Amino acid sequence: MxxxxxxxxxxxxxxxxxxxxxxxxxxxxxxxxxxxxxxxxxxxxxxxxxxxxxxxxxxxxxxxxxxxxxxxxxxxxxxLRVWDPGMISADQSLHILLVLGVNGVGKTTTIAKLATWYREQGLQRISLAAGDTFRAAAVRQLQLHGERLGIRVVAQQDGADAAAVLYDALDSSVAREDQLLITDTAGRMHNKKHLVEELAKMNRIIERKAPQARVTRVLVLDSTTGQNALRQAEVFKEAVGVDCAVLTKYDSSARAGIAVPLCRNLEIPVAFLGTGETYADLRPFSVEEYVQEILA
Ligand SMILES: Nc1nc2c(ncn2[C@@H]2O[C@H](COP(=O)(O)OP(=O)(O)OP(=O)(O)O)[C@@H](O)[C@H]2O)c(=O)[nH]1
Known part of the structure; x- marks a missing residue:
């Protein structure tokens, strides 16, 4: 992998x-x-x-x-609209990225890439929270990334409550004075009610444990899936709100135009493009580069 x-x-x-x-x-x-x-x-x-x-x-x-x-x-x-990744920087206190998206879009890999990218920007205290407790494999996968990268991963046993994982993660992130906590979430889009409840619960916990923390909801979308990705964005936006998107598999997409309707129709700015399978394959979204590439 x-x-x-x-x-x-x-x-x-x-x-x-x-x-x-x-x-x-x-x-x-x-x-x-x-x-x-x-x-x-x-x-x-x-x-x-x-x-x-x-x-x-x-x-x-x-x-x-x-x-x-x-x-x-x-x-x-x-x-096109851009979400500036520089909003999270080393000289600020805790920022929480709640990473949303359905299974298979590259969510776990993207979390590892985001951690790598922000570490390269000079953030020294970063933690990951294995909040996709619905799938045991997702927890293990995140732990593996954490081990490889030398980044702390907060996880609980299989089937644990995602909110409980976040609760633990926040406790330790606040104590360690983390600059960034990246939280995986379960992506059961077909159950909108559950999605809303899960995120509401997470928000309540953040409010209680780290009221000063800034929270950004990042939606991960597979850019090879076109209309499907847009539909996912629509559902997540309506259910829980979305602050920005990461478009994965941009490198292998022959149709990577979805940034346009995403920004235009759904008003979701793009933060990063996933450009491959290594940890370094994450690129901040640049309007000029994107326009050049789309119209190359
Ligand atoms: N080429 C390419 N592959 C990617 C990119 N991002 C993720 N992948 C691959 O996509 C596959 C799925 O990624 P995961 O991170 O496991 O996806 P997930 O959303 O957690 O999905 P599941 O684990 O299947 O629920 C993996 O083989 C990744 O290496 C990207 O930007 N480009």
């Missing part, structure tokens, strides 16, 4: 398709092809239409390929 680095594939061909519309390259067929590729890349129907309209308004006859690409880039750029 966490050894292979996957090749980047990209959505892609979007940029060359747009550039090729310039001058004599324009045809209804090539415009349709572009529409299809935009939709397949998951940027969303409204943004797809906006890009097509902007290109037509710019006029494909006179514009260079690069100018058409710039027009498309401007549309995409306008909708």
């Amino acid at each position: 966490l050894l292979r680095k996957k090749k980047k594939t990209g959505p892609r061909g979007l940029g060359s398709l747009i550039r090729a519309l310039s001058g004599a390259g324009f045809s209804e067929k090539s415009l349709e092809e572009l529409e299809e590729l935009l939709l397949r890349s998951d940027v969303g129907a409204n943004t797809t239409q906006e890009i097509l309209t902007a290109i037509e308004q710019r006029g494909t006859k006179a514009a260079t390929g690069q100018e058409l690409q710039d027009v498309a880039a401007a549309v995409v750029r306008e909708h």
